[in-house]
Amino acid sequence: MIQKCPHCQADVIFSRDICPACGHPSQDGERGEATYLGEAKTDGRPVYNLGIETTMTARQRHGRILVGLICGAIPAPLVAHTAVYLVWFRVSVWVLLATFVSTWVVFHLWYGRKWARWLVAIGTLTAGCAGLYQAVLRRGTGMNAVEIMAYVVFALVYLWCSWQLLRCQDVKEFLGYQRNHTPEV
Structure with a gap:
């Protein structure tokens, strides 16, 4: 499941209690919901695809x-x-x-x-x-x-x-x- 890291604010896929982007530990309850923008919210595309799609x-x-x-x-x-x-x-x-x-x-x-x-x-x-x-x-x-x-x-x-x-x-x-x-x- 894609969630937002409370430390680096990145949308990442957590497989354990460690953020793959920044390396900080975070429990499941501390993490926020992944950020989706505009029509991406209905498509279910996370923000980390945005760089490729806009450039x-x-x-x-x-x-x-x-x-x-x-x-x-x-x-x-x-x-x-x-x-x-x-x-x-x-x-x-x-x-x-x-x-x-x-x-x-x-x-x-x-x-x-x-x-x-x-x-x-x-x-x-x-x-x-x-x-x-x-x-x-x-x-x-x-x-x-x-x-x-x-x-x-x-x-x-x-x-x-x-x-x-x-x-x-x-x-x-x-x-x-x-x-x-x-x-x-």
């Missing part, structure tokens, strides 16, 4: 969702590959390095760096085409069907990511917003 346009909010999906989808196959090979004790230094580099580039993509957007778009386009090529090439060689399916699925996901990064105006608007509203990292 970002609808296109930027949509771009934020797309960039979040892209940032989660890009390192997913590398993380899965690393986890499987860690269990099998066959870790490759190159896979660990690729996982680290992709995570670092995705971090910079989230903060709106233009170079990261172009690098990720071209990299995912290349990886998507290479994945489809490998799936077609190895289809008749007796390769495991699960591996072929993984090639196809991740190739299509990578092609979707590159398409969104290169063509979607919502993504471009959100990355522009991020460039203007985040400190230098």
